[in-house]
Amino acid sequence: MIGKHSASDPDFTSDQKIKLLSSGRAYFELLIRLIEHARENIQLQVYIYEPDETGQQVADALIRAAKRKVKVYILVDGYGSQGLKRSFFRQFRENGIHFRFFKPLFKSRDFYVGRRMHQKMLVVDAQYAIVTGINIGNRYNDKPGQPAWLDFGVYIAGEVAVWLCKWGWTTWRNFKRIKNAPCGPPLTAVDFGYDHIGTVRVRRNDWVRRKYEISDTYKAILGKAQTRVIILSSYFLPGYAVREDIKGARRRGVQVEVIVCSRMDVPLVKDAERFMYSWLLRQGVKIYEYSGNILHGKLATCDDEWMTIGSFNVNDLSARASIELNVDIKSKPFVREVTDKMEYIMSRKAMRVNADNFTQHNGWWHRLIQWFAFKFLRLIFFLGTFYIKQEDPRGN
Known part of the structure; x- marks a missing residue:
């Protein structure tokens, strides 16, 4: 470098x-x-x-x-x-x-x-x-x-x-x-x-060239956090490794908060996301659904100390089948600014998912649809980047 x-x-x-x-x-x-x-x-x-x-x-x-x-x-x-x-x-x-x-x-x-x-x-x-x-x-x-x-x-x-x-x-x-x-x-x-002076590194994911730097950053954020992790992700479908890292963070008493969209340009993905809610809630993860227009951001903060931001979504499509670019930033004032924005979104622009209400209103039919969506997307992500062309493809 x-x-x-x-x-x-x-x-x-x-x-x-x-x-x-x-x-x-x-x-x-x-x-x-x-x-x-x-x-x-x-x-x-x-x-x-x-x-x-x-x-x-x-x-x-x-x-x-x-x-x-x-x-x-x-x-x-x-x-x-x-x-x-x-x-x-x-x-x-x-x-x-x-x-x-x-x-x-x-x-x-x-x-x-x-x-x-x-x-x-x-x-x-x-x-x-x-x-x-x-x-x-x-x-x-x-x-x-x-x-x-x-x-x-x-x-x-x-x-x-x-x-x-x-x-x-x-x-x-x-x-x-x-x-x-x-x-x-x-x-x-x-x-x-x-606005700030910071220490920066560039991080890439590219499965063809076996670069998983952004995935390693998320592992480090969840593995080294002492008090708090905030993840903002537009298509939040964490694979097994990330789920284990989340579980490990929660066992250490780290507060993990996830901001996701309440609705999406691709409804199937939202169904798959909601399939993950029960597991996340059991781990004590706080889930917030953004209630404004479509959420498309991708970032994560660690203890108000450092963070990552860029194109990477927390799912296997970004982790294993895409060329992604993020930067990691060490700057307490910068990360504090980002954290303040995330806290504003969580308190003013989002609804926290309540475990009891989610279980009560998420009947067996919804769970079946969510299970199917999750398994289908996991299969597609496993096979690689595969699309049936549409007339009006949406961004992700």
């Missing part, structure tokens, strides 16, 4: 400028502002890029950058962005932008088999970066009568952006080794504002 390492952990780089980001108008304003100030190169990699108003606003900013002779590279997932028609992405290529789809292992007109590129990041001039769970599209933005899906990310200015630039090039080149990636930051910098 480049940069000034933390004395306690060589994977971490200290003295990074960081700022918590939330989905919505302010997020896209910063995204476009970063693009507009680019001088040398831009790397945008995202699971879903929607051809809607927000997608066009970002596209216009990227095209303006290309006309300033900035080298722009856009990589989107072949399944997640299948709604991106040729008529839309032609504008990229016509203006000198390098654009391509991340391809699966196998696909046909109706089926898709293989890993997803689920990571979401923007790197500008190897100097500024965003790592997030937020895709490009109206549903992640604030529109009249349509609040953004709840999601989070982090803005980073510092040497970690050089590392992310190199990772972006590795992904763009289909994971071929690159000796001289163009990732030297400019000599001058622009101050985009930051």
